[in-house]
Amino acid sequence: MNPLHVASISSEMVPLAKTGGLGDVCGALPIALDALGCRCSCFLPAYRSVLKSGLVLEPTNHTFTIHIADRYVACRLLKTRLPNSQVDVYLIDQPQYFDRDGFYSDQSGEYRDNCERFAFFCRAVIEAIDQLELDIDIVHCHDWQTGLVPAYLRTRFGGYAWMDRAKSILTIHNLAYQGRFWHLDMHLTGMDWQYFNWEQMEFHGELNLMKTGIVFADTVTTVSPTYASEITTPEHGCGLETILAGRGEHLLGIVNGVDYAHWNPSTDVHLPRQYSWQDWQAGKAECKAALQTELNLPLQAGVPLIGIVSRLADQKGWDLIIPLLLHWAHSHDVQWAILGTGDPELEAQLRNLAQHHPHRVSASLEFSEGLAHRIEAASDMFLMPSRYEPCGLNQLYSLKYGSVPVVHATGGLNDTVVDTTDETLADGTASGFCFAGYSVANLEETLHRALDFYLHRREHWAQIVNAGMRSDWSWNKSAQRYMEVFHQTLSVEA
Ligand code: ADP
Ligand code: GLC
DSSP states (O other): OOOOEEEEEOSOBTTTBOSSHHHHHHHHHHHHHHHTTOEEEEEEEOOHHHHTSOSOOEEEEEEEEEEETTEEEEEEEEEEEOTTSSOEEEEEEOHHHHSSSSSSEETTEEOTTHHHHHHHHHHHHHHHHHHTTOOOSEEEEESGGGTHHHHHHHTTGGGOGGGGTOEEEEEESOTTOOOEEEGGGHHHHTOOGGGOSTTTTEETTEEEHHHHHHHHOSEEEESOHHHHHHTTSTTTSTTOHHHHHTTGGGEEEOOOOBOTTTSOTTTOTTSSSOOOTTSHHHHHHHHHHHHHHHTTOOOOTTSOEEEEEOOBSGGGTHHHHHHHHHHHHHHOOOEEEEEOOBOHHHHHHHHHHHHHOTTTEEEEOSOOHHHHHHHHHHOSEEEEOOSOOSSOSHHHHHHHTTOEEEEESOHHHHHHOOBOOHHHHHTTOOOBEEEOSOSHHHHHHHHHHHHHHHHHOHHHHHHHHHHHHHOOOBHHHHHHHHHHHHHHHHHSOO
16 A cells, blocks of 8 residues: 655745744654655745755746736746655745745735735645645645645645545644635635635635635644634634534644654753753753853852743733733842744833843843753743643743743643642652633742742652653654544545
């Protein structure tokens, strides 16, 4: 029997294009699937970051033209390999759409032609699969940018022969971003207007590409079991809860894995000193001192250091963090190492806090892969009080780096961090500190609980650090789960 052949279609993929966890997952999962004997071919726009990545981009013989609205838009297909792997990546090279500063936006905001850009991307990918004669079994789509592909497959758009056999999976990484556009953008999709109805592509009078994917995909997955159930409720469903609940057993959650080739303190090239669960005390102490020096924080070994690496977006709990910081920066002998970019107003607030409390608060308002690794290694605790969190990768990294996660018990945070209680200490599973009930008071109480362990219950603290560092969130288990889902999806008759 031939191995399964999966086309992974996404708008981000490390090391070529990343704004957040989507990039990490779409770069790592294909390699993990490949290790399980599943062939993966990936598709990504040839953004400026890709063209400048330094990876060898080979031309292919394939150039084609897509008829989009009243235009004929040409593109060519480039090819590369994910480093240290067998995984082919095909790049849709259309400079007017993709050779820009950002992936989705620039300083002036979201690109106004995002619907056209990603409708084009989806159309180009299905054409490319045909021209390359890839014999695809599963198209695995990620988030709204690829939501049209399941619709094209289900409606046999373009009449491609390969569509008769292939099945589609949509993975939702974040339901809050849905790709909503005014109704007249429907003509950019090429889909018949009959599909513009409330059960398919329309949502409150607009075109909704996430909804389109959810409705037409054979299977819908999201990135943790808790989030899979949360999004069927009005609180987290972002208006799509009824549609999602309607997918029944065809909606399920698979927790993301970690690429330990990149996120492992014992091999991490970004650290001043590497360490493992056996020598973390000395290793982390050295990393902490180095980071305090790097960030101009006072060199104080005994003062707890709390790390945050996060997009500056509403999702991540900044409306709890900022009030807490405003208070704690005066009152608590704790250092904060914060790395993030995003909302300009939050950036200004953090800049302000760091200026007024340079001995306690460091705010690096940039995107820095190296600093993200060094904060994970140096900090004693890692704070992630997200309002909602589909999966979250940083808490998984912090477990591995011995930076004890303090989290709001939601989505993937709930599925991956075990709160410290008498019971979980006794059975050895305690790996962090969780709070239910999204409020500053609950966050503060939980941080106090964590600090109490850190300052006064050192043996238990060491146990918690060890449990996290030795837990295994590698991709292997999750990739096997995806394989099961691929097979189940293929076995269901159309
Ligand atoms: P999300 O995808 O919602 O942003 P995740 O926790 O899944 O959240 O993934 C975030 C990823 O982005 C992690 O790999 C994290 O290290 C990285 N990241 C976020 N902000 C920055 C930043 N300012 N600099 C470097 N890496 C960042
Ligand atoms: C999204 C989510 C995050 C998840 C990531 C990768 O960006 O916000 O929770 O870890 O996708 O799936």
